[in-house]
Amino acid sequence: MSSDTAVLSADPEFEHRRGGLEKIQHLLHRSPVLSPLAVLVLSSLVFTLLGKGRFQDPSSIGTMLQATAVMATLAIGQTLIILTAGVDLSVGTAMLLTHLVMARQVFVGGWPPIVAMGVGVVLAMLMGLFHGWLVTKVALPAFIVTLGTFYIYQSLGNVYGKAQTIDSKDLGGPRGLLMFMSREINLGSFTINTGVVFALLLYVIFAFVLAKTAWGRHVYATGDDREAARLAGVDTRRVLLSVYVVAGLIYGLGAWVQLGRSQNASMNGAADVNLQSITAVVIGGTSLFGGRGRLWGTLIGALIVAVFDRGLSLAGVDQNYKNLAIGVLILVAVALDQWIRKVGK
Amino acid sequence: MTEPILQAHGLTKRFGRVTALDSADFELYPGEVLAVIGDNGAGKSSLIKCLSGAMMPDEGEILLEGQPVTFRRPQDAQAAGIETVYQTLAVAPALDIATNMFLGRERRRSGPLGSILRMVDDGGMRRDAKKALDDLGIGTLQDITQAVETLSGGQRQAVAVARAAAFGSKVIILDEPTAALGVKESGQVLQMIRDLRDRGLPVILISHNMPQVFEVADRIHIQRLGRRAGVVTPSSVSITDAVAVMTGALQINPENEHLGPVPR
Numbered sequence: 001m002s003s004d005t006a007v008l009s010a011d012p013e014f015e016h017r018r019g020g021l022e023k024i025q026h027l028l029h030r031s032p033v034l035s036p037l038a039v040l041v042l043s044s045l046v047f048t049l050l051g052k053g054r055f056q057d058p059s060s061i062g063t064m065l066q067a068t069a070v071m072a073t074l075a076i077g078q079t080l081i082i083l084t085a086g087v088d089l090s091v092g093t094a095m096l097l098t099h100l101v102m103a104r105q106v107f108v109g110g111w112p113p114i115v116a117m118g119v120g121v122v123l124a125m126l127m128g129l130f131h132g133w134l135v136t137k138v139a140l141p142a143f144i145v146t147l148g149t150f151y152i153y154q155s156l157g158n159v160y161g162k163a164q165t166i167d168s169k170d171l172g173g174p175r176g177l178l179m180f181m182s183r184e185i186n187l188g189s190f191t192i193n194t195g196v197v198f199a200l201l202l203y204v205i206f207a208f209v210l211a212k213t214a215w216g217r218h219v220y221a222t223g224d225d226r227e228a229a230r231l232a233g234v235d236t237r238r239v240l241l242s243v244y245v246v247a248g249l250i251y252g253l254g255a256w257v258q259l260g261r262s263q264n265a266s267m268n269g270a271a272d273v274n275l276q277s278i279t280a281v282v283i284g285g286t287s288l289f290g291g292r293g294r295l296w297g298t299l300i301g302a303l304i305v306a307v308f309d310r311g312l313s314l315a316g317v318d319q320n321y322k323n324l325a326i327g328v329l330i331l332v333a334v335a336l337d338q339w340i341r342k343v344g345k
Numbered sequence: 346m347t348e349p350i351l352q353a354h355g356l357t358k359r360f361g362r363v364t365a366l367d368s369a370d371f372e373l374y375p376g377e378v379l380a381v382i383g384d385n386g387a388g389k390s391s392l393i394k395c396l397s398g399a400m401m402p403d404e405g406e407i408l409l410e411g412q413p414v415t416f417r418r419p420q421d422a423q424a425a426g427i428e429t430v431y432q433t434l435a436v437a438p439a440l441d442i443a444t445n446m447f448l449g450r451e452r453r454r455s456g457p458l459g460s461i462l463r464m465v466d467d468g469g470m471r472r473d474a475k476k477a478l479d480d481l482g483i484g485t486l487q488d489i490t491q492a493v494e495t496l497s498g499g500q501r502q503a504v505a506v507a508r509a510a511a512f513g514s515k516v517i518i519l520d521e522p523t524a525a526l527g528v529k530e531s532g533q534v535l536q537m538i539r540d541l542r543d544r545g546l547p548v549i550l551i552s553h554n555m556p557q558v559f560e561v562a563d564r565i566h567i568q569r570l571g572r573r574a575g576v577v578t579p580s581s582v583s584i585t586d587a588v589a590v591m592t593g594a595l596q597i598n599p600e601n602e603h604l605g606p607v608p609r
Contacts, residue, residue: 208462212464213462213464213465217440218449220440221437224437228434228435229437229449232435233423233448233449234449291438
C-alpha cells in the first residue's frame with residue numbers, strides 16, 4: 001500500500017490552480033481546431049498585407065480552392081486512417097490509378113462512363129480492403145503497407161496507362177459524367193467548380209459520421225487505445241478494416257474530383273498529394289498517435305497549405321521557402337500535439 | 346444449498362510448455378463478494394480471463410446459472426451479464442466520461458435521426474452516465490464531458506466500476522482495483538464493492554492486498570499452481586494462514602476445511 005499517494009486524492013485544497021499556460025493547454029485539449037484556425041487567419045492576414053491586393057482577390061481565392069479540392073478530399077480518408085494511429089502513404093497513387101482506370105475504360109474500353117466510374121470506386125475500395133487486411137490480419141504497420149502499395153500502384157498505373165495522357169475530349173468533354181467535377185459555379189468574380197462543392201459536402205458528411213455515430217466513436221477509441229477499446233466491447237479489427245475501406249471509397253471519389261480538376265488523365269497528375277494530405281491532417285491538429293483530432297481541422301490544414309502556397313508566390317518569395325515554411329509548420333504542429341497530450345499527466 | 350451463479354470445472358489453459366491453469370475449479374454464489382488470491386503465476390489472471398471472455402480455456406466448462414456457456418470474446422461475456430473492470434481499466438483516455446461508459450454499446454436517438462442517420466443519443470447517454478456515477482456515490486465528477494485522462498486515478502477507477510455496475514446484470518469482476526490507488530481512494534473503491542453486493546450483484550475481487558481482502562470478502566478462493574488450493578472465510582482463517590496456503594506452506598484438508606501441514 002503506497003500511503004504516500006494518499007495526499008493526491010481529490011481534496012480541493014490540494015488541487016493547484018491552473019496557470020495561464022496550463023489554461024491554454026486545456027483549451028487546446030478540448031478544441032484541437034483552435035490552433036490551426038489561428039494559423040489560417042493570421043497567415044491570411046499577413047498575405048493580404050504582403051500580396052498587394054492580389055491575395056484577397058475573389059477570383060484568386062476561387063482558383064486556390066479549385067486547386068486544393070483533390071488534396072482536401074483525399075485528406076478525409078487520410079484523417080480517418082491517422083485517427084486510428086495509422087498512416088497512408090499511397091493515397092495519391094491509389095487515386096491516380098483509379099482515375100486512370102475510369103478514364104481508360106471509357107476511352108479505350110468503350111464502357112459507359114457510369115460503369116467505369118462505379119468500377120473505379122469499387123477498385124479503390126478493394127485497395128483499401130487490401131491495406132486493411134494487411135494491417136489487421138497480417139498485423140503489418142500501416143506505414144510499411146502503404147509504402148509498398150505506393151510503389152505498386154505507381155508501377156501498375158504506368159504499365160496500364162502506357163505512359164499516355166488521355167485528354168479532355170476523350171473523356172467525353174466538359175458535359176460528360178467523368179468531367180462533372182469541372183463544371184464552374186460563378187458567384188460574381190468568385191469562381192469555383194463542382195469539385196470544390198463536392199469536397200465540402202464530403203467534409204460535412206464525414207464530420208457528422210465521426211462526431212455523431214457509434215462508428216465514429218469506435219474509430220476514435222480504436223486509435224486512442226486499441227486494447228482498451230477491445231476490452232470495452234468494440235470489435236477493433238472490424239473498425240480498422242472498415243476505416244481502410246471507407247478511405248478507399250474516398251480515394252475513388254477523389255479520383256472523380258481529379259478528373260474534373262486536371263481535365264485529363266495520367267499517372268503524373270498529382271505528384272504532391274501523398275505527402276500533402278498527411279501535412280494537412282497534421283497541421284490540422286490531428287495526432288499521429290491516433291484518437292485525437294477533428295475532421296474540420298484537416299480542412300483548415302489543407303487551406304493553410306494552399307494559403308502558404310499562393311500567398312508566398314504572390315509575395316514573390318522563392319518557392320523553396322514555401323516548403324521551408326510548411327516544414328516548420330509541421331514540426332510546430334507535432335510538438336504542440338505532444339504538449340497537449342500531456343494534459344492531466 | 347443455493348446454486349452457484351457462476352461456476353467452472355476443470356479449466357485448463359496452456360501456453361506452450363507452461364500450464365497456466367491446471368484443471369481449476371471455481372464457484373461464485375449469489376450476493377457474495379468472492380476474493381481470488383494467489384501468488385504470481387498461480388493462474389489468477391488466466392482464471393479471470395476465461396470467466397470474462399478475454400481468453401478461451403483449452404479444456405473445462407463454465408456454467409452461468411447452471412447453463413453451460415462459451416465466451417469467445419469479451420462481448421460474449423458482457424452479453425451474458427458478466428462485466429469486468431480490468432487492471433488497466435480499459436478506458437480510452439482521450440474520450441470523455443460518458444463516451445467511455447457507453448463505449449461499444451452506444452444508444453441511438455429515437456426516430457429517423459437514429460434509424461436513418463444513425464445519430465447517437467448524446468443527451469440521454471450523458472444523463473444516464475451521470476446517474477450511474479451518482480448511484481455509486483461518486484458525485485465529485487462535475488463534468489461528464491471531461492476527457493478521462495484529466496481525471497485522477499481513483500476517479501478513473503470509479504468510471505470503470507460505474508460502467509461495469511451499469512451494465513453488469515449478473516456478475517462483476519474487479520481485477521486489482523486498488524493497486525494504483527492511495528489509501529483514501531482505496532477506501533472509496535471498497536465501499537463501492539460493498540454497495541454493489543448490497544444491490545444484489547455478486548462481485549469477484551482479485552487482489553494482492555490481504556487486509557483489504559479480509560475486510561471486504563465473504564469468501565476467499567486461494568489459487569495455487571494453476572488450481573484451486575481451497576476456499577476459506579475471513580472469520581475462520583488468519584491472514585498469515587491464508588498466505589501460507591497461497592505459498593504452499595500449509596494445505597487445506599478438503600474434507601473438513603481444516604488447515605494442516607503439507608504432507609511430505
